[in-house]
Amino acid sequence: MAPPRDSTDTNDADRVREPIVSPYMPKYPDPMSNISNFKIIESTLREGEQFANAFFSTEKKVEIAKALDAIGVDYLELTSPAASEQSFNDCKTISNLGLKAKILTHTRCHMDDARLAIETGVDGVDVVIGTSSYLREFSHGKDMDYITTKAIEVITYIKDQGKEVRFSTEDSFRSDLVDLLSIYKAVDKIGVHRVGIADTVGCANPRQVYELVRTLRSVVNCDIECHFHNDTGCAIANAYAALEAGATHIDTSVLGIGERNGITPLGGLLARMYAADKQYVLDKYDLKQIRDVENIVASAVDVTVPFNNYITGYCAFTHKAGIHAKAILNNPSTYEILKPEDFGMSRYVSIGHRLTGWNAVKNRIEQLQLVDLTEDDAKTITAKIKELADIRPLSLENVDVLLRQYHSAKQTSNHLNVLQQYVNPDQLAV
Numbered sequence: 403m404a405p406p407r408d409s410t411d412t413n414d415a416d417r418v419r420e421p422i423v424s425p426y427m428p429k430y431p432d433p434m435s436n437i438s439n440f441k442i443i444e445s446t447l448r449e450g451e452q453f454a455n456a457f458f459s460t461e462k463k464v465e466i467a468k469a470l471d472a473i474g475v476d477y478l479e480l481t482s483p484a485a486s487e488q489s490f491n492d493c494k495t496i497s498n499l500g501l502k503a504k505i506l507t508h509t510r511c512h513m514d515d516a517r518l519a520i521e522t523g524v525d526g527v528d529v530v531i532g533t534s535s536y537l538r539e540f541s542h543g544k545d546m547d548y549i550t551t552k553a554i555e556v557i558t559y560i561k562d563q564g565k566e567v568r569f570s571t572e573d574s575f576r577s578d579l580v581d582l583l584s585i586y587k588a589v590d591k592i593g594v595h596r597v598g599i600a601d602t603v604g605c606a607n608p609r610q611v612y613e614l615v616r617t618l619r620s621v622v623n624c625d626i627e628c629h630f631h632n633d634t635g636c637a638i639a640n641a642y643a644a645l646e647a648g649a650t651h652i653d654t655s656v657l658g659i660g661e662r663n664g665i666t667p668l669g670g671l672l673a674r675m676y677a678a679d680k681q682y683v684l685d686k687y688d689l690k691q692i693r694d695v696e697n698i699v700a701s702a703v704d705v706t707v708p709f710n711n712y713i714t715g716y717c718a719f720t721h722k723a724g725i726h727a728k729a730i731l732n733n734p735s736t737y738e739i740l741k742p743e744d745f746g747m748s749r750y751v752s753i754g755h756r757l758t759g760w761n762a763v764k765n766r767i768e769q770l771q772l773v774d775l776t777e778d779d780a781k782t783i784t785a786k787i788k789e790l791a792d793i794r795p796l797s798l799e800n801v802d803v804l805l806r807q808y809h810s811a812k813q814t815s816n817h818l819n820v821l822q823q824y825v826n827p828d829q830l831a832v
């Protein structure tokens with residue numbers, strides 16, 4: 403029998419049960435996994451500023467910072483104050499807004515940059531240096547001994563100022579593993595708050611991420627932050643694998659904007675984590691604010707929100723095929739892993755097309771309160787919709803015209819004749 407729509411209209415035996423343990427969680431909890439205990443470092447105002455179209459005025463940065471704070475992200479990361487005078491002033495301005503999120507800035511592993519960062523009043527500094535053979539040969543040209551000495555000097559200085567400090571390598575997945583582990587171990591020993599792994603070129607896959615983070619987890623005691631570029635489409639999956647392996651912090655940006663095609667998108671990560679531990683995500687983040695911040699950022703960088711975007715894409719909660727629509731109307735969980743209402747979104751069942759089903763049409767009849775139409779009427783009208791939609795899809799308005807005409811003609815038993823009059827969807831124009 404069909405599952406009930408809610409638990410009040412049936413007895414216990416028939417009730418659709420929400421699984422007590424989420425089927426999306428591992429059967430045996432892994433104590434190292436942080437799927438249910440992670441933090442977000444939101445980098446739209448740093449990584450996002452590296453997106454091709456991005457130019458944020460101070461006012462726009464403040465607006466974005468406040469909107470992200472309203473979602474409840476744990477940290478906001480800002481462009482280095484060494485980048486320009488305005489960047490320096492913007493760090494100061496945003497640090498003084500009194501937001502709940504901690505404010506970080508992202509600098510090179512260099513004493514001059516660290517001093518400037520401290521001057522701006524941020525809560526912490528994210529320090530980065532390249533360790534891959536490519537970067538060592540073609541970018542800064544320094545060896546590992548030099549990098550380690552420099553890292554210790556800069557970290558010690560920032561800690562002595564009472565600030566939080568993260569040390570990250572760049573292009574970590576193409577760095578020598580022994581080099582990586584030894585530098586992370588060295589900075590962990592002097593009390594760095596977090597070490598960072600960065601897939602700067604977007605080459606890593608989830609299995610490689612899991613292995614590297616799990617190895618690092620056994621080498622350092624501090625927190626582990628991860629930063630994933632999306633060149634090959636793995637940025638969300640890599641973030642998830644990193645948390646499973648014991649990472650604690652994930653970098654995101656709104657709509658994923660950043661260098662090249664960007665990084666892990668905030669909305670996509672929240673969707674992924676909601677599927678894994680809904681309660682943790684709902685308690686910590688205000689998911690209804692995602693759409694607002696995406697609209698602010700999309701318009702600021704002159705792009706539109708993609709049609710298939712996580713959560714907010716225009717078809718993210720649209721159900722079309724008749725068999726899907728029927729099940730969705732009975733119990734949305736049948737074809738929905740995300741509840742649209744938790745994200746301030748609405749479900750939409752599309753009915754004016756050749757794949758439609760009579761259950762969806764019957765549901766529309768109920769919405770329009772055409773109470774004296776029966777299931778047989780719904781089936782008859784559905785057959786007509788399919789016939790007309792073979793010419794072209796009908797809008798919801800077209801369908802409503804058909805339903806209302808049929809309904810009023812039924813009062814005089816003329817409804818079947820009315821249906822026969824319609825041979826082209828254009829006759830249903832409003």
Ligand SMILES: [Zn+2]
Binds near residue numbers: 449602631660665
């Ligand atoms: Zn990046």
